[in-house]
Amino acid sequence: MGAHDPARDDDKGLAGLGDLARLAAVERAALVAVIEASGAFAPDPRWRAAFTAVPRHLFVPYYYVSGVGGYERRWGESRDPRTRERWLRGAYEDTPLATRLRDGELLSSSSQPSLMALMLAALRVEDGDRVLEIGAGTGYNAALLSYRLGDAYVTTIDLDPEITESARAHLAAVGYHPTVVTGDGARGVPERAPFDRIIATCTLASVPRAWIGQCRPGALILAPMATGLVVLTVRDAGHAEGRFLHTPAFFVPLRGAGRPDAEPAVCGGVPRRARDSDLFRFLLALTRGTLDPQEAYALWEREGMPGRERYGITVDDGAAWAWLDEPEGPYAWPLPAP
Template identity: 80%
Template sequence: MGAHVLDKDLDDLAASARAALVREIDASGAWDADPVWREAFEAVPRHLFVPYYYVGVVGGYERRWGESPDAGTRERWLRGAYADTPLATRLRDGELVSSSSQPSLMAMMLAELRVTDGDRVLEIGAGTGYNAALLAHRLGDDDLVTTVDLEPEITEAARQHLAAAGHHPVVVTGDGARGVPERAPFDRVVATCALPSIPRPWLAQCRPGARILTPLGTGLVALTVRDAGHAEGRFLHTPAYFVPLRGGGPEPEPVPLGGLPRRARDNELFRFLLALTRGGLDPQEAYELWEREGQPQRERYGITVRGEHEWAWLDDPEGPYTWPLPA
């Protein structure tokens, strides 16, 4: 009997914690571009997607889980599930391999995806399944949503979490860089992992006019697909740090920053420029450009994919400042 009373208390706590999270995201302005997302965040229970997660403690991580025999631990787990913070959900040898993104960042990305009724959406990086559930709720049709991840244990867990929340989008185990051709064509593609460049198969699997939103470097770029060989768009204003796409190639070597002024080395926007021009500019050249152009904000940068070529640019895709991205 006691356990059921506690479960009832946890249900009540989950409802109030979820409502508080929705108010917090609302106040942040994250979904101002498309307030319909408020209803999805009110309806989809995040705690079902993070039955356990890890919090950093001195010397490593501590696991919090919803099945703990200790009532206080269960309560801390539940409150943490509705905090507006990213949650580490999978570790391997002490390294983070999967996480549930910060809800306000997810809300902003979903609003910027500009989903409309009937859109077919491909998500790269299934994670816990929470993002796919939000999409399925918003679209009102699970079959419009496809999510892909390389790791079988991640896709299996995502399927289970989604089913627990009453959703059954198509969950595919495979390389996200290859897309999911058998589910194409897509109207929207959203990635929740960082990439060094835009995979060509995504364009080929999109309808003309489709929108792709993906982390690249330490930013988020929103591309409009013209056709199977051409897409272009600008970065959003926000910084974004995501786990790299697994299978997406080796991690880039750190850029040596010796000799640069500290105010540049520590500046988030300068580090964004470094990530974008890796291999195209050395750090000193990047610094001179950054100063000359008035320390540009992210929205002045963009990406163009055309045929075999892919490049980043400042202000104008055909302008004087362009840098090739890795093929």
């Protein structure tokens, strides 16, 4: 047998692993700098250490990039070292990554890291808090939570067993072992309750009653809704209330029984400047089924094109409604039954 020639390892898809590890560290540091520049860490700078330590690329061994002819699959175990490098650099871009598709439908993704950081900082966790994550995804967000709080304090749930199996494997490979549950996230995880924080990574039509009942008084629930992010404070098992953050947020819907897809609104007669406005589309999504687009437009104009932070959600003994400025003010709209 001849001497080992490292240059030949490219033919086996093995060469460059050391280089990839070094490149990953450089790219991860660059991503953390981008997140820091965005201001996402400002409310809780302790999250910077988590994003510095947890390797995102190991949670996305492949992902899909939209192209002219559909989706291109990028794979970390490609035989081509240039393809592997492109996969790695893409894993550390501050963008969401499509990780699971079925018949062209996006089922799961790794969220934009700066948005993840903003959400985690807004969750205001403290040592000893028990956190439930709705939507396990790749496991990356659960790993960040586990780094910060410890495995014993983190539970993540997803409806799809393939997703939870994959997330569990990714987490174990990086050394984290939070509780990963396969089930309907709308029902929470009662056997792990009570929780101090619940964070959802999927869009809701309303806040599931089970989540509120599984929280301690004073707990926070952070969830995407109507292209925004609402932060609710739980008063007791029947009451929670809070406002939206200013930032836009787009996630795949919460899946499971009893949650039909919303029909797109027909905006005939609404001026183009409103149809093109992210803030008007937020109001339209929040009031769908209650205000028609023309009514929503009249309110939007009358109130000076309000930002997301002027809106809020109240859940009170089973009833749930959205509101502008004040829970008992003149503008309030019922939400679907949770």
